[in-house]
Every structure is written in C-alpha cells, then in structure tokens.
Amino acid sequence: MNLVIIGPQGCGKGTQAKLLAEKFNLAHIEMGSSLREQAKEDTPLGKELDEIINKKKELAPDDVIVRVISEQVSRAPAEKGIILDGAPRTISQVEKVAVAFKDNDRKLDKVIFIKLSEAESIERISMRVGCSNCGKNMKIGKDVKGVNDRCPDCGGELNQRKDDTPEGVKKRLDIFNQETVPVVEYYRNQGILLEINGEQDVDGVFKDIASDLEKYE
Ligand SMILES: [Zn+2]
Secondary structure, eight states, rough: OOEEOOTTSSHHHHHHHHHHHHHTEEEEHHHHHHHOOOOOOOOHHHHHHIIIIHHHOOOOOOHHHHHHHHHHHHHHHTTTTEESSSSSSHHHHHHHHHHHHHHHHOOOOOEEEEEOOHHHHHHHHHHHEEETTTEEEEEEETTTTTTTTOOTTTTOEEOTTOOOOOOHHHHHHHIIIIIHHHHHHHHHHOOOOEEEEEOHHHHHHHHHHHHHHHGOO
C-alpha cells in the first residue's frame, strides 16, 4: 500500500505517519528529514542540496524536491509500502510524484487528508512552547501559563519558534490554501482521497484512518 499524507500545520500528520508506518509496514518518507539527510551525501544531488539548504539557507525548488522524492522512493525496500509525508505540496509536484512511484513499480493507493480548521491550527501552533534546556514540548494554558514561565521539569527557560505566532501561522496557512488545497482537490477528483477530521485526539484520528485502510489490505 502506497500513501500520501497531507494536512495543515498542527494537524499531527507526522505523528500519524509514524503510527501508520508501524501498523501497515510502510517506509515513512518525511520530506524535511529526507532533504537534510540527502544534503549530507557526497553525490551531485547531495552537494546541490547542501548548497541550497545549508549554505544559502533557502527553500529547495520544486525540481530538487522531486529528485529527492524519486531517490527516496527508489531506496524504499520493495516488500514495504510507502507513506509520503510533506509532498506533493504543489500541483506541479503531483505528476512528478506519480512518475517517481511508477518508475519504481508502485501505484499511489490513497491520499490521507487530515482536515483542521484555521482557528484550531492557529490555536495549536501558537500555544506551543519548548524548553531551551531539556527540549520538552508544552502547551500554554495547559502545561505552563505563558512563555515567561519556567520549565516545570527542569526550570529551564521556555521559548517559542519565532514564526509560531498567530500571524506566522496565518501566513503559512495562506500558502497551504493557495498551493496545497488544489492538490487535495486533484486527489479528490481522482477518487483516492480519504478525508479525516483532525479535530480529535491522536488516537481518534488514527482509528479513523486505520479503519478505512484496513479495507484495502
Ligand atoms: Zn526543561
């Protein structure tokens, strides 16, 4: 079974991808870590990536992303399915992902879309803080009162990712709506979209996805 998982920030798709990879014996291809991993390799693509993401600190362009996807898909063990997490993000990547799968005798079976309202996405991301000392992730209003609190575990200072403010989240959601929602609609028209309510806890989301995928096993 070969899958793609898509969703706005805060929907928990990374967590779900890991759980699904375990349950359905899939290779989890996460784009962010795949890019960082391949940037360390002594290959033409690795050097090019290193130049873009580590030296120039820019976002990798579409054609480079697509080459990384092809490479990662070709490295996945043949006996395993794939769950692709973090791509395709744009309509122009859709066809190239299809080619990467086809070149490796794979077919995209299902696209999981974890749906989350804008308000919930902003709430989840802008309430997120981390401890600068032990790395613990916490939620404002639940684990701590605010970013000026101290870590309840180790007393370390808390910090928030610079762009994890409501404005920062809103900006990234606008990009998602413009570029990635058309990808979701494309897959809906292909009849392979599985839309999941992301406004549940991790277990609830996982149960909904797994109960659908079990039908295809
Ligand atoms: Zn701490």
